[in-house]
Amino acid sequence: MIIVMKPQAAAESIKAVTEYIEHNGLNTHLSQGTEVTIIGIVGDKSRLSTENLVSFKDVDRIVPVTESYKLANRKFHPEPSSVKVGNISIGPGSLNIMAGPCAVESKGQLMEIAHAVKAAGATILRGGAYKPRTSPYSFQGLEEEGLRYMQEAGEETGLATICEVVSREAIEAAVKYVDMIQIGARNMQNFILLKEAGRSGLPVLLKRGLSATVEEWLNAAEYIIAEGNPNVILCERGIRTFETATRNTLDLSAVPVLKEKTHLPVIVDPSHATGVYRYVAPLAKAAVACGADGLMIEVHNDPAHALSDGPQSLTFEKFGRLTEELAPYARLAARSFQGSEE
Amino acid sequence: MIIVMKPQAAAESIKAVTEYIEHNGLNTHLSQGTEVTIIGIVGDKSRLSTENLVSFKDVDRIVPVTESYKLANRKFHPEPSSVKVGNISIGPGSLNIMAGPCAVESKGQLMEIAHAVKAAGATILRGGAYKPRTSPYSFQGLEEEGLRYMQEAGEETGLATICEVVSREAIEAAVKYVDMIQIGARNMQNFILLKEAGRSGLPVLLKRGLSATVEEWLNAAEYIIAEGNPNVILCERGIRTFETATRNTLDLSAVPVLKEKTHLPVIVDPSHATGVYRYVAPLAKAAVACGADGLMIEVHNDPAHALSDGPQSLTFEKFGRLTEELAPYARLAARSFQGSEE
Amino acid sequence: MIIVMKPQAAAESIKAVTEYIEHNGLNTHLSQGTEVTIIGIVGDKSRLSTENLVSFKDVDRIVPVTESYKLANRKFHPEPSSVKVGNISIGPGSLNIMAGPCAVESKGQLMEIAHAVKAAGATILRGGAYKPRTSPYSFQGLEEEGLRYMQEAGEETGLATICEVVSREAIEAAVKYVDMIQIGARNMQNFILLKEAGRSGLPVLLKRGLSATVEEWLNAAEYIIAEGNPNVILCERGIRTFETATRNTLDLSAVPVLKEKTHLPVIVDPSHATGVYRYVAPLAKAAVACGADGLMIEVHNDPAHALSDGPQSLTFEKFGRLTEELAPYARLAARSFQGSEE
């Protein structure tokens, strides 16, 4: 951490800052420029609440030089991680697709979709049983009944399963039925839920918050890992910007940024990001081309009658065509892909 | 809701849409323009998932014409509401200031601050016992112990009290000790927590999410009210934008917008919005000038040594000067203000 | 400027950086931390393109510690400036309102509006003769004819006059007819136009770009001042965010931020920021309360039939009521205000 003093900072002001730091058991290092003086802090910064130094006289600003996340940080874990979900391994060398409906609506619907996405090359079945909806009057999910259907669909097809959780109760239920849990964008900084996900024992898919920086996102992952659960996968799903042509703005540059900053696997969800099924295929290819370890894609047997997010869902036919088209992109990225082997 | 068809939409496409709507028990109303055909839906839209209509052939887009929130909507409740917090009434005709430290650090600290803010004219003591922090390694709050200190400080000074809650456990504890609970920006769309806040029986201060539109914010309030708790106060605390000169961008235009769209009281938190104590006083005055029913302001006995958010906290002296300066602004807004009576 | 090296940066990497800097005639200052090494640069940085240092091996990032604008910087000009426009002085101690139609439509219309805003206390007449419009098919302004009407209206009423300019031709014409020119938001980084405004000899109102940071805005002001024209006034008019309840998001915190960073006067335009006439009055009061030196407000004789921006224009009656209500806010801010003297 560096403290930049104001021009013409008084000698006593500089002394007050250095004394405060040293009083907390850290060392300082002064750098006298022509215009400003800079004070470097040497040692374990967790010992002091350095942000308060801004309140000291003649302090201009504080510049952090190291990241606050450690366990998720590639600097300290240079090798990319793989995360096991059921029999599947998500990470370097493979491309995994999580596909299924936004919301589980009925057993019959889910079975039909599960068979279809399995046939097309998906390895993980997604389906929402607990739906966080903007309006309290929208359909909120089948809850535990939906989880049961997910388990049955997983067993029948051999697909691994993932469900979003929104509360401790949902986690406690999910542990009984599915292979992986998802923390949604709106809960990315629900730190209580992150800690409980960390204690669940299940791998966790952590979606990016609508206005979360990469830095905040990795700190959220740190919450989960710090509870002893290293099995975290990050999912880029669009950020909120001024543009309204798509529901959110898919930030694909986050993929190479994350590959540099963290060892955790990264997947991309073009369905929620755009909210429009016609844009899903081109952006799915782009995601693989820029280094994603997988995709999450909404597929529905009858998008026009879906209870949630119909406009962004692919039909079985469109999803089948997409996985066919993705196969050569997986090969270019040196990733094995079930869709391409069939 | 209006459905705008594409130019040259086929007659069968228009027929498919109208039949689907009418099949769901609603009526349609066709408007044939020179370029496009528009289909109006007449009746109770909650009967169909109209957003899926986007997936129908030749549909260009869906335009909602009514808001999804009803209980929070001023159209259906034209009179502005007042919310009682302890003996205090927040709403038209009065200006209330919630003041105190970001985090409760110790009993002595809290008592000292409580007496100081009371003397300067605050009516409600704020103090965080459960702190949602970006990094898991930052100070997370004193939890129930902190709530107990809040209660004692409230009893000793006669101030009403408010604490942020982050989980059901925190709500269950808060109910025993404080007069009002706060849902923070990062939990604004934690719908489980909103429902539990709705069932708590306590008035709820609902902070705006960092990237929440006014529409989403009012839908979040609807979650609380729909549980039978009409005592919701909205708190504007800055939104996330590209500007970095302030921590967030305080959206004061939200105040007159909310006054038009909802009957709920609105307060403003310039401390969190800016993150810089020097900007708190001018923006507090601006908030009152544009119609806010109250303010939330961070005050600390020793900002340079605060465990959280020191840079944005006012000293006792600065807070006292601010309430003095606010008094004539309260008078101009025809609001009684305790600070001005002393 | 500070160069933060990566953890475990090789000694040769550090040497390469310091040699490059010293080769350019500057001095370096090393600070060896436990995790990272930091290199401070001492001397006149304009001698080297330091941003390229990012490309050097083992360099993590470059942190600027001084602002690039000097002439607009309050650090070097601690006293707030006043700018003369005709007989009017804009700056500390007075509150000036620029009012008038978005677009000059006819001589009769302009005269009528000029008399009305003068009577209500405005000191400067605004009116667009060159309109930058999103679509090429929208009304683009009366051009030089409009400027002539502005001059006549100014002479008849004694109001000073301001017009937006969009090209060198417009500046050359404006110099003949009006007292002040305006650079609009969409041209804030049209550096050619900024330089020509700087050479025009007229005071310049510089509106903030839709996505300009305060830092970029002050650098744009620097372009004008660097041409020898110190008479620059800044105008906050809303920034682009995700919120759609208002056309843009009025960033009132920019007012105290600017008061700290620059000596230039600052005014606020709530009409363009919100795009809704009902929000103009509360935000105009808020602007004065947080320190603005003036306001720019759209007033129209017949908003429902205006050729541009009707929805945000005030009628004469509403503008009159607003200036009456503003008078006590001006007094609280220790500013003389013509509106209050009548």
Place this chain on the structure above:
Amino acid sequence: MIIVMKPQAAAESIKAVTEYIEHNGLNTHLSQGTEVTIIGIVGDKSRLSTENLVSFKDVDRIVPVTESYKLANRKFHPEPSSVKVGNISIGPGSLNIMAGPCAVESKGQLMEIAHAVKAAGATILRGGAYKPRTSPYSFQGLEEEGLRYMQEAGEETGLATICEVVSREAIEAAVKYVDMIQIGARNMQNFILLKEAGRSGLPVLLKRGLSATVEEWLNAAEYIIAEGNPNVILCERGIRTFETATRNTLDLSAVPVLKEKTHLPVIVDPSHATGVYRYVAPLAKAAVACGADGLMIEVHNDPAHALSDGPQSLTFEKFGRLTEELAPYARLAARSFQGSEE
């Protein structure tokens, strides 16, 4: 255009609106819902300033249903366009790379770079002679001298050439030396410059403004085409968001959105979007994968000593490796690519 009235709108209010519209020679179409009345406008809307209707009593809002751009609109020009630049054709079936330095620094530098990018498969040489820089104290370009070097480099290598223009003078000079002109992000709504580019006779690369919506961008293209110049190519180069890990946020979803809304070719500039050379290659592949017709990439002989934008420039070696890697992506997209033929 649709006018949505407020609930309980008075019959006279509805009558006032319809009479105003019909008075302007248009027809109306009423749709009476259970809660609100909607008025559709039938006919040529350019006849009335419908936005002012918002000021009419009981009007809730105006919803446009058709786009304001016509010449750039794919609805009216369903076939994708190709644009000729020198001997090159940009559009369906080919992938073109524009490569070169951010700023032309000297003849020797430009020649060296031109030969290198030509050898690696670029078809167009880019190089800035007029540099719009945030600070007036940064290097502003070699101007006409730089254009002359561009011409010589084009003649020697057979590459087509493109230069940014910032003023009419720059356009008048560019016409003499280069094959294509570029309007930069900061000038995207400099409507005077757009019109002059439209009259220049040269093909125009129109970069997206930092905070421009797709809709505004296409309206800016419309300005150029409306002057009789249909040879416009759009260039996505990142938008401004809250994220700071990259300089801007590359909006790749804009590529499929544009492919749907316009017939104009679309290219992507990952160098300016990210500001970091390490992210250029993955995002270049992603751009091709999602449908871009070309790329603009910064290449420099010595990035560490570049006078502008060094950190984002590729070395010759990195650029050569990138074009090799891009070849199979071009094949998958069914595009011929010079880089792949060598």
